Ligand SMILES: Nc1nc2c(c(=O)[nH]1)N[C@H]1C(S)=C(S)[C@@H](COP(=O)(O)OP(=O)(O)OC[C@H]3O[C@@H](n4cnc5c(N)ncnc54)[C@H](O)[C@@H]3O)O[C@H]1N2
């Protein structure tokens with residue numbers, strides 16, 4: 001269904017409609033190897049202290065401090081070496097006064113150990129060692145529980161797992177962890193003129209930029225993407241492909257076939273009465289005006305139908321689909337991959353006042369450290385090489401007909417926030 005006349009849905013309304021279609025996916029226990037990038041659905045408590053036992057931080061000799069007090073190059077101290085302790089040695093040893101044991105990094109220290117003398121401070125003796133420097137009490141001994149005590153919270157529910165989080169989960173012995181799984185997202189390109197990259201083009205054809213772009217964008221958000229090959233503008237074929245894909249899809253994204261053309265098949269198939277429930281709107285956004293969203297089949301799988309022009313597809317993904325996928329991932333906070341900054345327009349451009357404009361632009365920093373943005377091309381939504389050069393999208397609100405050089409604007413960076421430039425040393 002399309003709203004009558006020239007009524008445009010606002011960006012905020014369409015984004016909300018997309019968000020309303022999705023929920024965070026129910027948590028699952030995943031093997032640790034599969035959990036990177038997922039959002040934790042449990043508070044993780046360490047079941048044991050870390051380190052689990054007192055151990056040596058150095059290859060050296062376990063000693064009592066008083067036995068080596070005052071050791072120096074001039075007055076070395078000699079001790080008999082009564083043991084040799086490799087990492088992993090399970091037996092409990094006890095250090096007898098006036099003796100030492102050779103010990104390796106990570107090996108459990110014998111009971112009574114007060115410090116470890118690194119091998120560099122000794123003559124490396126095996127049965128008798130000469131020590132030329134005295135350690136301070138506790139030096140080079142790593143105490144049980146100094147990292148974390150048993151029963152203490154290590155990671156909070158809601159944490160998006162980065163490599164360092166995976167590392168600590170492994171360190172406390174977790175083989176599996178409860179997370180929100182990655183949504184499985186099926187990406188379908190439509191268009192009889194669209195062919196696979198690698199295939200020689202006949203006149204009138206072009207390569208499937210959208211299928212690859214959207215698949216990559218889905219993976220970049222942290223979801224699982226399944227790219228379906230291009231589907232021709234044939235209602236029967238498209239309906240069949242969508243039905244087949246529903247079994248493995250938490251979300252379907254299509255591109256193309258949603259405007260006013262005679263062969264706009266996505267709109268045709270998904271507007272037909274039946275199991276699908278999809279609304280088609282003209283959204284007040286440039287690029288990306290023709291949009292659709294709704295559900296497919298009895299399972300009500302959310303679908304986002306994006307316009308076919310590649311830049312429109314990309315911007316639509318960023319503005320409407322990305323927030324929905326992040327919600328499914330259980331990660332609704334500010335998007336760390338898409339920081340918003342205030343910037344200054346380096347040059348001017350025009351904008352349709354009735355629409356929120358997303359301008360492909362490149363940012364630099366001026367001498368005051370301000371972000372300065374300049375469009376990388378004209379507004380044409382077929383200009384894919386310009387899109388590739390863009391490092392941000394400048395958001396021009398509804399009601400603005402022109403941006404003048406020097407105007408303050410909002411920019412969405414297409415990557416993490418850059419580190420502040422190093423300051424000159426005073
Ligand atoms: N009479 C009107 N015509 C158009 C309108 C309109 O309101 N009235 N809207 C225009 C706008 S804005 C957009 S955006 C496009 C959206 O069109 P569709 O979603 O129906 O997409 P198609 O017509 O299938 O294709 C548009 C364009 O994009 C190329 N394309 C399609 N798929 C791919 C792909 N996978 N990879 C690369 N390029 C693709 C396709 O060849 C067309 O050039 O409609 C305007 N028209």
Ligand code: MOO
Nearest residue numbers: 287288289312381
């Ligand atoms: O909305 Mo279209 O995306 O302007 O080209």
